[in-house]
């Protein structure tokens with residue numbers, strides 16, 4: 602009777618969870634995104650492979666444990682088996698976990714090696730973190746610009762309804778061609794920032810005095826949004842990243858336009874290296 606009630610309770614809870622996860626899935630992403638680059642797919646696959654290995658290990662270990670606790674309980678008069686210093690068991694419980702770890706390390710290392718392989722990139726963009734905005738330099742192209750939060754102040758101060766991309770929108774997004782390998786160098790001009798666009802699969806610290814290197818190859822046109830992922834000061838939450846991936850022909854056109862106005866715009870931007878804070882406080886001491 603008691604057991605039936607417990608089973609019914611668990612079933613009801615399971616049913617509730619299933620319907621909840623179905624309806625809430627769109628808002629509450631429990632898993633990492635699959636992303637839009639070969640590396641992000643590799644990372645996702647690796648994550649799922651290792652997740653399922655862990656699930657199998659978890660079920661195996663807890664299954665044996667609960668089975669043993671139940672079947673060898675004291676009320677049944679169970680007597681503990683004695684197998685201290687059993688060489689066979691010690692070898693087995695060393696070899697099996699080691700084999701599992703090595704099996705997981707092989708795909709993990711292969712993915713890491715691919716992530717760091719920036720050879721044959723067709724375009725290089727240097728990303729510089731500033732308090733609190735990003736600067737993008739298309740090396741070898743002579744194009745560079747700041748990318749600053751464009752969410753209106755009124756939304757930040759709750760004086761207007763918040764927009765769809767609240768705090769995830771900028772004036773000048775990073776524009777890249779679809780299907781091309783783009784090398785991304787990250788660095789910073791003041792404190793440590795971190796350049797993170799979840800759909801690209803990785804984030805990279807932007808450290809003053811260092812240049813970190815990675816790459817991306819976006820497969821489908823679109824706008825991908827991210828944020829600074831390293832606490833970098835008061836307006837850390839106000840320096841979003843927007844990457845716009847467009848077909849190569851359009852990108853070439855965009856680059857030509859940018860080159861045409863590169864000189865005046867760069868000069869204008871460079872004359873204001875310190876950004877305006879996105880938040881408003883009583884004492885603006887920048």
Ligand SMILES: [Cu+2]
Nearest residue numbers: 794795829833
């Ligand atoms: Cu930052």
